[in-house]
Amino acid sequence: MRERRARAWERFAVAPMPGQKDEAWRYSRVGDLDLGSFAPAVLAPRAEEHADLVSAARDLARSLGPCRALAVTVPGGVIAVELPGGTGEQLRVAGSRSAEDLPVGLGSIAGLSGIFGELHDAFLGEVLTISVPPGTVLDAPVVVVNIAGTPPGKDDLGRLASFPRTFVELGAGASATVVEVALDAAEGVIIETPQGRATTLRASGEGQHMRTATPGASSTSSASLVVPVTELDVGERARLSYVSVQALGRESWQIATQASRVATGGEIISYSAGLGGLYARVSTLCSLDGEGARSTLLAAYLGTGEQVHDFETVQDHRAPSSASELVFDGAVADRARSAYNGLIRIRRGAHGADAFQTNHNLVLSEGAHADSIPNLQIEENDVRCSHASTVGPVDEEQRFYLESRGVEPAEAERLVVAGFFREAARRAPLSGVGRWVEEEMAARLEAGRRVTGGG
Amino acid sequence: MSDHVLVLEGLRVSVAGTEVLRGVDLTVRSGEVHALMGPNGSGKSTLAHVLMGKGGYEVTAGAVTLDGADLLAMGTWERAAAGLFLAMQQPVEVPGVGLAQVLEATGRDTSNLAGEAQDLGLDGAIIDRSLNVDLSGGEKKRSETLQLAMLRPSIAVLDEVDTGLDVDGLRLVAGRLRRAVEEWGMGVLAITHFRRLLSVLRPDAVHVLLGGRVVESGGAELAEKLEQSGYEVYAGAAGT
Numbered sequence: 181m182r183e184r185r186a187r188a189w190e191r192f193a194v195a196p197m198p199g200q201k202d203e204a205w206r207y208s209r210v211g212d213l214d215l216g217s218f219a220p221a222v223l224a225p226r227a228e229e230h231a232d233l234v235s236a237a238r239d240l241a242r243s244l245g246p247c248r249a250l251a252v253t254v255p256g257g258v259i260a261v262e263l264p265g266g267t268g269e270q271l272r273v274a275g276s277r278s279a280e281d282l283p284v285g286l287g288s289i290a291g292l293s294g295i296f297g298e299l300h301d302a303f304l305g306e307v308l309t310i311s312v313p314p315g316t317v318l319d320a321p322v323v324v325v326n327i328a329g330t331p332p333g334k335d336d337l338g339r340l341a342s343f344p345r346t347f348v349e350l351g352a353g354a355s356a357t358v359v360e361v362a363l364d365a366a367e368g369v370i371i372e373t374p375q376g377r378a379t380t381l382r383a384s385g386e387g388q389h390m391r392t393a394t395p396g397a398s399s400t401s402s403a404s405l406v407v408p409v410t411e412l413d414v415g416e417r418a419r420l421s422y423v424s425v426q427a428l429g430r431e432s433w434q435i436a437t438q439a440s441r442v443a444t445g446g447e448i449i450s451y452s453a454g455l456g457g458l459y460a461r462v463s464t465l466c467s468l469d470g471e472g473a474r475s476t477l478l479a480a481y482l483g484t485g486e487q488v489h490d491f492e493t494v495q496d497h498r499a500p501s502s503a504s505e506l507v508f509d510g511a512v513a514d515r516a517r518s519a520y521n522g523l524i525r526i527r528r529g530a531h532g533a534d535a536f537q538t539n540h541n542l543v544l545s546e547g548a549h550a551d552s553i554p555n556l557q558i559e560e561n562d563v564r565c566s567h568a569s570t571v572g573p574v575d576e577e578q579r580f581y582l583e584s585r586g587v588e589p590a591e592a593e594r595l596v597v598a599g600f601f602r603e604a605a606r607r608a609p610l611s612g613v614g615r616w617v618e619e620e621m622a623a624r625l626e627a628g629r630r631v632t633g634g635g
Numbered sequence: 636m637s638d639h640v641l642v643l644e645g646l647r648v649s650v651a652g653t654e655v656l657r658g659v660d661l662t663v664r665s666g667e668v669h670a671l672m673g674p675n676g677s678g679k680s681t682l683a684h685v686l687m688g689k690g691g692y693e694v695t696a697g698a699v700t701l702d703g704a705d706l707l708a709m710g711t712w713e714r715a716a717a718g719l720f721l722a723m724q725q726p727v728e729v730p731g732v733g734l735a736q737v738l739e740a741t742g743r744d745t746s747n748l749a750g751e752a753q754d755l756g757l758d759g760a761i762i763d764r765s766l767n768v769d770l771s772g773g774e775k776k777r778s779e780t781l782q783l784a785m786l787r788p789s790i791a792v793l794d795e796v797d798t799g800l801d802v803d804g805l806r807l808v809a810g811r812l813r814r815a816v817e818e819w820g821m822g823v824l825a826i827t828h829f830r831r832l833l834s835v836l837r838p839d840a841v842h843v844l845l846g847g848r849v850v851e852s853g854g855a856e857l858a859e860k861l862e863q864s865g866y867e868v869y870a871g872a873a874g875t
Contacts, residue, residue: 575727576690577727578727578728578729580687580689580690580711580727581723581726581727581729581766582729582732582737582740583710583711583712583715584687584711584712584714584715584720584721584723585715585737585738585741585782585786586712586715586716586741586786587712587737587740587741588712588740589710589712591740592712592740595729595732595736595737595740596729596732598731598732599729599730599731599732599765600730600731601731602730602731603730603731603765
């Protein structure tokens with residue numbers, strides 16, 4: 181492990197920082213990232229020091245519905261693995277630090293490269309492996325809460341960078357749902373209830389009944405850098421639902437990779453919600469390796485204030501009769517920006533492949549901006565491919581329709597926007613997550629409007 | 636019976652610099668059913684859109700009043716609030732927004748929504764489903780009629796409310812519309828190509844729109860005549 185990290189560090193040291201001339205980073209904010217201002221967590225975290233975070237993560241998991249297993253990570257590693265759904269041979273959820281414990285396929289799916297890939301590998305602390313044996317069907321999701329940044333009361337550690345690594349493997353015929361939530365420790369909130377105080381990590385903090393757990397924290401000290409990598413290995417005829425909710429603080433940086441590989445007859449449904457971050461990049465890379473492999477890749481995102489959301493997707497068809505469908509829907513308000521750069525690649529031999537890609541962007545303020553760039557690379561005949569993208573304000577026809585029924589213009593716009601988010605949020609393969617994301621988006625949009633006095 | 640009146644006087648409308656309506660006069664009162672017929676491109680849908688205040692049309696001359704108030708000075712939602720309704724030819728999909736939600740946003744009582752839906756042969760689930768999403772052409776028209784039944788407008792403009800409907804659907808929709816005329820004295824301006832709708836709606840007047848002008852008005856028998864002879868008899872009547 182040490183050697184692996186050392187080699188990565190050497191490569192990192194000579195790797196160039198991407199710039200805006202680099203097509204893949206053209207719309208990013210990466211030029212403003214001061215890597216030197218963040219410190220990696222050097223020591224493995226001690227679970228007993230983070231009991232409150234674990235308890236909060238437990239509450240969060242519970243709010244999403246039944247939970248088969250819960251894992252909690254902080255910068256440096258895993259602090260808790262719990263199996264409320266019972267132990268047993270059929271499911272393994274564990275952190276590993278030593279080379280002999282690492283999953284065999286680690287790194288074979290994400291194929292990390294570039295400066296952030298090397299950085300991730302150089303500071304990789306602990307790998308969380310979720311292993312579902314062949315034929316096992318999990319009746320409830322495995323929830324992973326990745327807590328970024330410096331926990332309250334640990335300010336002496338500086339602005340922490342974290343490098344969460346999750347490896348999910350489903351054996352042949354297995355079926356499971358995995359939920360990953362990314363939150364900032366400093367954004368943790370306390371809900372005041374009539375029954376007393378309950379700590380929670382619900383990351384909004386904008387409702388009037390909530391207040392931040394660290395009221396004194398300046399925006400600078402609450403900033404974190406997260407470079408998470410998740411690899412999803414879907415075996416033959418296996419079915420994985422993967423849900424990722426990014427609800428980091430508004431000052432934080434995220435450069436995430438979510439890579440999946442689907443074997444013959446397997447299926448993945450992945451859903452990614454982008455809510456937080458000053459700059460949040462997600463690369464969704466899906467490789468359909470086996471005949472008849474299928475993927476449904478979904479995302480919903482909302483940027484307000486100065487946020488930038490940056491998405492890169494690859495639907496890589498490597499096998500015959502593989503099918504992929506991608507729907508990324510988002511909105512930008514205030515001065516927020518979003519970028520979508522998506523590639524459908526049909527390799528030679530992937531005849532009968534069927535690929536679909538769509539990206540819709542609602543632009544809700546004049547100062548906001550969205551870019552959408554679809555790409556096709558087709559090396560095989562006899563395939564079906566389509567892509568569509570839109571960038572624009574609330575549809576005039578929809579607004580007219582509602583107004584023609586007697587709905588006032590401002591309310592008509594509010595309904596259309598809320599409907600857009602509802603549709604995007606509720607595609608989540610877990611209804612609890614869909615509701616959470618929908619509420620979170622409505623609250624964030626409302627909060628942004630209060631601040632800017634718009635709407 | 637209520638007493639409302641929609642009056643169009645010398646209405647001229649241009650779209651992107653081309654005059655589409657060239658002086659239309661029409662008066663629709665409570666309890667009256669007027670049919671507006673004409674070939675494609677004669678300006679029927681333009682008329683419907685202009686009455687509801689859709690963007691992209693320029694009124695160059697004339698006036699429209701609803702109960703004496705200047706309709707053209709009102710925003711779309713104000714026209715609806717004043718009692719005008721437009722059943723759209725192609726109702727747009729509004730993802731994530733349900734029919735009940737829209738009615739509630741207008742402050743309407745929605746307690747009899749399920750019953751009204753059932754009367755139109757619509758599944759109760761339509762109430763909470765996204766507006767017009769994944770609906771067949773016929774279901775969209777039933778949904779338009781359902782919204783009309785809930786909003787109880789004083790004057791309804793029906794832009795081809797009969798297209799896309801099967802025989803049963805047409806019977807239910809036309810029947811509901813006729814009942815609206817009788818229940819609360821709704822006035823109707825029905826744009827249609829077909830006499831089947833009119834046989835249930837029983838128009839008091841039929842108008843032929845051609846080249847942006849009403850070239851003939853008559854009783855219900857005019858619709859029958861049009862169905863046999865078509866619009867060719869008016870060749871040259873529209874002028875330029």
